[in-house]
Each structure stands twice: as C-alpha cells, then as structure tokens.
Amino acid sequence: MPELPEVETIRRQLLARIRGRKIKSVEVKLARMVNVPAAEFEKTVANASVKNIRRRAKILIFDLSNGWSIAVHLKMTGQLIYDGKEGIGKSHIIYTFSDGHKLKHYDFRLFGYAKLIKTDEMEKLLAKENFGPEILDGNFSLVIFKNLLAKKPRAKIKPLLMDQKFIAGVGNIYAQEACFCARISPKRIVGTLAAEEIKNLYQCLQKILAAALARGGSSVDAYVNALGEKGGYVPFLKVYGREGKPCIGCRGKVKTIKLAGRGTSFCPSCQR
C-alpha cells in the first residue's frame, strides 16, 4: 500500500501540474469507486478548477473551486496517473482538463475510493478519523512521540507504528525499516523501550520517510507515481522484502515473521 512517501510524491507531482486547472469533464466508469451516484459525481466535478491538493495520512484531498472536495484513497493497488503511461488494468475514473490533459484513477483490486465531500465538511470527516500526527510535519516532536508511546505501554511497536490513529502515514514497509534503523525488534513491547531507543526510533522514522520521499517512494506491489513511473527507494530498503537475504548490518539472515497478521522482516541479531 502506498505510504506517506508514495502518496506525498503523487501529491507534489499533481499539484505542480493541475493546480488552477479546470476540469472539463469527468467519467466515472465504475460506480462503486465513488460515494454518490456516478452521474452526480460527474456533474458536480465538471467545470470546477483544482484549488489545492492536500494530504492527511494516506488520503489525498483535491479541493475544488466550487466548494467541493474529492478525498482519494489508493489503498492496496490504486494508481493516479496524469497523461503518459497506462496503469494496471482499466481506468475507473477519468478526469479531462480543459487543456486536454487527463488524470486517470486505476485500482485493479478495487479497495480504493474517490469520495465527493463538501470542503467544509472535510475537516469534520478527517477529525472523525482521529489520525495521529504527521511525521514530516515540523510539529511532530520527540516529546509528542514519547507521550503517545506512554499511552500504549503494552502494544507491540511495529503494529503500533502502522496504526494511523497513533502516527499517520506509516505502513508495512516503513514501519519495518524504522525498526531496523533503530535496532529495535518489531516485536518489542512499547513499555520496555529505553529513552535512547525511543529517541533513535523517532529520528529513524523522520530520516527514513524523508529519504524515501526524496527518492519518490518504493515501488513494491502496484505503486507508480503520478507520471506512471516507479519510485527509486527499493534498493535502499534494508529489511522489507529481504527475507533470507544477508543483513546489511551483520551478514546474518533477515528473518520474516507474521506480526498482527502482516509479514514482518527483521534481523534477530541487530534488532533487540
């Protein structure tokens, strides 16, 4: 699933291309992708301009000039591609801009959505989700992270990092990478973390997400950016997807376990 670096990459690329652009028409080819009848979605969005594109957790929010917003979640296999390359499978929603450019929303496993919501109701809706802080937001301090952890002493660290209500934007890839970076086992119980380990983890989360964002994210599964290109961070992943391969720290074997139902790779000797 696209995480913060991937969704933010798409946001930045689209913002540079479609901010201020008028949407001439939109075609919803698969009604279940949207939250209102397809014809209503098409009619409401047509002739509006894109005022801004925001991101909260893994959700992209397109604010339109007519008081409506579209919340897009790519979930497992969603792709938003502007012109150029084709995505996987069929496009389900096609936005055509008045300058002739197109933005296509693909989702071959169909878990994602595009929800049309009044802009002034969007905040209420996001508030209901109760998302945790954004890691790359300047307000996310070590003190905040410590206080959040203190509320979850019995949780296992890696699933907790993936909980969007705890912190926002981290999923299965970067939770594993952050644990490796901080030399903490993904199974560690939060209450056993020393102050130094918490500080390391805090720094690792920021460092890894920033590095992945700088490389345009990780193309595991279906992820491509808004131009249909793969992200460049996969060669820098240290444990994710490296089951049985030598650990880059100690040359021991990277081990993979199931943790809260998700495949989780780590080095049992480097991470304690």
Ligand SMILES: [Zn+2]
């Ligand atoms: Zn190791």
